[in-house]
Amino acid sequence: MAGSGEEYVISRQKQIERRQKIVTIVSIVSFVGSTVFAAIPAIQQATQPKPATASHSAESELQQQARGYELVLKREPENQTALEGLVNVRLELKDTQGAIQPLEKLMKLRPDRPNYKILLEQIKKQEGKSKRSKKNN
Numbered sequence: 001m002a003g004s005g006e007e008y009v010i011s012r013q014k015q016i017e018r019r020q021k022i023v024t025i026v027s028i029v030s031f032v033g034s035t036v037f038a039a040i041p042a043i044q045q046a047t048q049p050k051p052a053t054a055s056h057s058a059e060s061e062l063q064q065q066a067r068g069y070e071l072v073l074k075r076e077p078e079n080q081t082a083l084e085g086l087v088n089v090r091l092e093l094k095d096t097q098g099a100i101q102p103l104e105k106l107m108k109l110r111p112d113r114p115n116y117k118i119l120l121e122q123i124k125k126q127e128g129k130s131k132r133s134k135k136n137n
Contacts (some may be wrong), residue, residue: 059093062089062092062093063093065085065089066086066089066090066093069082069083069086069089070086071083073086073102077105078109078112079107080106080109083102083103083105083106083109084106086099086102086104087102087103087119089100090102091123096123096126096127097127099123100120100123100124100127102122103116103119103123104120107120
């Protein structure tokens with residue numbers, strides 16, 4: 001009887017080891033599969049050529065900011081923060097003509113800030129140069 005007890009224990013251990021191997025294999029396959037399914041879209045996205053919308057989206061974002069500042073200035077025409085923001089955004093958009101009017105308003109509101117006057121003079125010089133170069137062409 002003692003022999004059959006040992007045989008039972010041995011067969012039971014083999015059964016447990018087989019189950020452990022199956023569970024381990026299933027776990028590994030699941031892990032690898034989920035990693036592959038997560039990595040495939042990332043690899044596809046990285047290999048696809050990106051359209052040149054970065055500069056376009058940056059420009060449209062700046063235009064949206066300019067519209068936002070303009071809306072604020074409709075409600076509060078003397079809002080210095082909005083005026084400064086509008087000047088900066090228009091300069092980034094290379095709209096020097098559009099930056100002159102809010103900058104002149106800032107100069108009237110804050111005559112103690114000489115940098116507004118200096119910036120306005122620089123913009124007007126630049127405008128004068130671009131007008132002269134257009135006339136020569």
